[in-house]
Amino acid sequence: MSGAEKIQVKVTEVTPLNALVTRFRFEAVDGSLLPTFSGGAHTVVEMQDGGITRLNPYSLMSDPYDQSAYTISVRRDDAGRGGSLFMHNQVKTGDEMVISYPVNLFSLDLRARKHLFIAGGIGITPFLAQIHQLEHFNGHWELHYSCRSEALGSYADELSHSHPNKTHIYYDDQDQRIGLQHLLEGQPLGTHVYVCGPKGMIDWVKSTAEAESWPADNIHYEEFLAPQPGKPFQVKLAISNKTIEVGEHESLLEAMEREGVDAPYLCRGGACGQCETRVIDYQGNFIHRDHWLDDNEHASGEKIMPCVSRFEGKTLVLDH
Amino acid sequence: MTIQFNDESFRGDYTFRNSDWAIQRFPFPFHEDSYMYSVNMEQHRGGPKGSVYEQRFDVDEHYVSEMKDRALVLDQDPLRCQSLPHMTLAGWDLLELIMVSKSEDYPDLFELNRDGNRWRWVNKPLRIDHTFTFLDETTLPYGPMEYITRQAQGDFAILDQRDDMLWMDAGMVTTQADWSLDFDIGMNFFEWHAPVPKAHEMGIFVRALKFLLNIQQGAPARRLNWTMTVNPLLDTSPENYHKWGIQKTELTPENIGRKQHLRVELQTFFRLPRSNALVFPIRCYLCAFEDLMTVPKWGRRLHRVIRDLPDELATYKGFIDNRPLMLDYLSKFDDGLPTSLGIWPDRETEPPLQK
Numbered sequence: 001m002s003g004a005e006k007i008q009v010k011v012t013e014v015t016p017l018n019a020l021v022t023r024f025r026f027e028a029v030d031g032s033l034l035p036t037f038s039g040g041a042h043t044v045v046e047m048q049d050g051g052i053t054r055l056n057p058y059s060l061m062s063d064p065y066d067q068s069a070y071t072i073s074v075r076r077d078d079a080g081r082g083g084s085l086f087m088h089n090q091v092k093t094g095d096e097m098v099i100s101y102p103v104n105l106f107s108l109d110l111r112a113r114k115h116l117f118i119a120g121g122i123g124i125t126p127f128l129a130q131i132h133q134l135e136h137f138n139g140h141w142e143l144h145y146s147c148r149s150e151a152l153g154s155y156a157d158e159l160s161h162s163h164p165n166k167t168h169i170y171y172d173d174q175d176q177r178i179g180l181q182h183l184l185e186g187q188p189l190g191t192h193v194y195v196c197g198p199k200g201m202i203d204w205v206k207s208t209a210e211a212e213s214w215p216a217d218n219i220h221y222e223e224f225l226a227p228q229p230g231k232p233f234q235v236k237l238a239i240s241n242k243t244i245e246v247g248e249h250e251s252l253l254e255a256m257e258r259e260g261v262d263a264p265y266l267c268r269g270g271a272c273g274q275c276e277t278r279v280i281d282y283q284g285n286f287i288h289r290d291h292w293l294d295d296n297e298h299a300s301g302e303k304i305m306p307c308v309s310r311f312e313g314k315t316l317v318l319d320h
Numbered sequence: 321m322t323i324q325f326n327d328e329s330f331r332g333d334y335t336f337r338n339s340d341w342a343i344q345r346f347p348f349p350f351h352e353d354s355y356m357y358s359v360n361m362e363q364h365r366g367g368p369k370g371s372v373y374e375q376r377f378d379v380d381e382h383y384v385s386e387m388k389d390r391a392l393v394l395d396q397d398p399l400r401c402q403s404l405p406h407m408t409l410a411g412w413d414l415l416e417l418i419m420v421s422k423s424e425d426y427p428d429l430f431e432l433n434r435d436g437n438r439w440r441w442v443n444k445p446l447r448i449d450h451t452f453t454f455l456d457e458t459t460l461p462y463g464p465m466e467y468i469t470r471q472a473q474g475d476f477a478i479l480d481q482r483d484d485m486l487w488m489d490a491g492m493v494t495t496q497a498d499w500s501l502d503f504d505i506g507m508n509f510f511e512w513h514a515p516v517p518k519a520h521e522m523g524i525f526v527r528a529l530k531f532l533l534n535i536q537q538g539a540p541a542r543r544l545n546w547t548m549t550v551n552p553l554l555d556t557s558p559e560n561y562h563k564w565g566i567q568k569t570e571l572t573p574e575n576i577g578r579k580q581h582l583r584v585e586l587q588t589f590f591r592l593p594r595s596n597a598l599v600f601p602i603r604c605y606l607c608a609f610e611d612l613m614t615v616p617k618w619g620r621r622l623h624r625v626i627r628d629l630p631d632e633l634a635t636y637k638g639f640i641d642n643r644p645l646m647l648d649y650l651s652k653f654d655d656g657l658p659t660s661l662g663i664w665p666d667r668e669t670e671p672p673l674q675k
């Protein structure tokens with residue numbers, strides 16, 4: 001079986017936060033305690049959406065030591081493939097769902113003397129759990145959180161209220177910007193910087209920190225990659241001896257699963273490396289979108305990450 | 321079942337013995353008549369009743385004496401237990417994992433009562449009854465990892481996971497098969513595996529690392545490894561080679577059955593939830609050749625495996641010089657009959673020795 005272990009949960013609260021973001025609370029169906037986890041972990045939520053099974057990863061935002069419930073926040077993506085819309089439109093209090101055990105691909109580096117968090121929009125969620133975790137041990141942290149407007153600033157008020165000296169909020173519509181270079185220059189030795197948000201923000205923080213000669217080990221990031229829709233394409237699976245059609249709104253991984261192929265995965269977001277697949281033959285172009293393979297591997301045409309990457313062309317034969 | 325704990329030594333007069341129960345459940349590591357180095361991982365989710373696979377942390381008749389031996393080693397060499405400062409949370413993770421597992425798996429021996437962070441831990445075999453505050457080090461006599469691993473058989477390496485790499489950043493290592501925590505502490509996965517022969521060529525370690533990095537909460541894994549030890553000596557550390565290395569020269573045709581032990585490591589791997597570190601318990605089981613020979617299938621098979629093992633592996637495992645002596649002894653227990661697949665003794669179905 002692919003993916004992490006599963007947990008049967010019941011939705012016990014659905015809380016709209018603002019025009020875009022809704023929070024969901026999950027408790028174990030059998031009333032047992034949920035596993036503790038480490039800040040930065042995500043869970044993969046299974047959605048039975050008509051005939052389609054959607055599996056979307058969401059960062060756990062609740063206190064990792066609170067075993068009574070997990071919470072996640074879902075931002076509605078009207079242009080996306082429907083996972084977030086399903087959560088917003090279909091999921092109701094009392095529903096039973098299946099989620100995965102926590103998996104952490106964005107954990108704190110516990111050697112850090114100080115943790116500097118930089119969040120953009122819904123990228124705030126993993127930091128909420130990390131802040132809970134650090135607060136248990138009087139950890140040294142500081143948050144810089146940029147959001148579109150006060151109305152859309154999920155958790156901005158709560159954070160400013162509970163941690164006024166550690167929280168800095170920036171509103172785009174008020175032309176407030178994180179003074180990143182200055183901020184990085186002023187950090188004590190042994191600080192680690194963590195960034196979660198849109199791709200542009202991650203690239204900006206990474207390149208600025210590198211330019212400031214921060215060691216690569218001290219820069220951490222997690223990007224929320226959702227598979228993007230694209231032109232349908234055909235692939236041949238050499239081991240299972242099947243030719244399958246990948247539809248416009250499904251990923252290659254989802255298409256294989258739909259056809260009963262038990263392909264490995266964990267994050268479903270191009271980050272963990274678990275789904276890495278060998279390309280046996282191809283004629284055409286890859287649309288690589290993952291963060292796992294490096295540029296050379298992308299160019300080589302030897303590997304693909306089916307959770308987020310696609311293909312355009314005549315033939316694609318995979319080792320599955 | 322209630323376990324009768326042995327009072328025995330793993331040094332000096334070597335009074336260590338396996339009961340018939342312990343022999344029957346010995347994790348014989350060869351599932352066929354030959355051996356090839358491989359990663360051979362499987363899920364660690366129980367196993368046949370009474371086997372060493374059944375529980376998350378196996379407790380057997382050697383528990384109390386092994387813990388005494390550990391205390392002796394630590395007295396002489398406190399560096400056998402080390403934890404880099406950032407690994408304290410992982411130590412609490414391990415303490416929680418072991419206490420919860422043992423109290424659930426052996427309720428007659430261990431009890432854990434939790435009231436928020438106020439925990440009461442009762443370890444009947446070691447006569448410990450301790451109330452402490454979870455996550456507060458000042459309420460324990462040692463750091464959390466040291467505290468709990470003074471009460472758990474086997475060595476423990478705790479590996480921090482950073483940047484798709486594992487780092488040996490904490491451990492309790494007193495029963496090791498010739499490796500040194502003090503030497504390996506702070507090293508990454510490739511650095512601490514450096515002496516294994518041929519493995520890099522096989523790409524085995526790259527795959528093993530990938531496998532370990534992906535071990536997730538709730539899905540522990542396990543494998544067996546093995547070597548040979550003369551005398552039931554737990555502490556075969558490089559630090560003490562000058563003391564135990566010499567014992568390898570003391571084997572004779574008369575004493576080999578009693579003195580030569582097959583040493584098997586049950587290695588398990590658990591993702592630790594709070595720290596996201598990985599713990600790697602390495603549990604050592606020893607069995608004298610003469611005890612192994614009471615199981616006809618194991619007698620036949622051990623002879624064939626040792627006979628056909630490539631020289632470099634026999635050298636790596638440290639018994640190339642004694643191999644002729646071993647084969648003389650073992651060949652008496654091999655009548656050439658076929659053996660059943662798998663590691664289990666199959667006493668009911670395998671024929672007795674035909675010579």
Ligand code: FES
Nearest residue numbers: 268272273275307
């Ligand atoms: S499932 Fe994680 S990279 Fe594809």
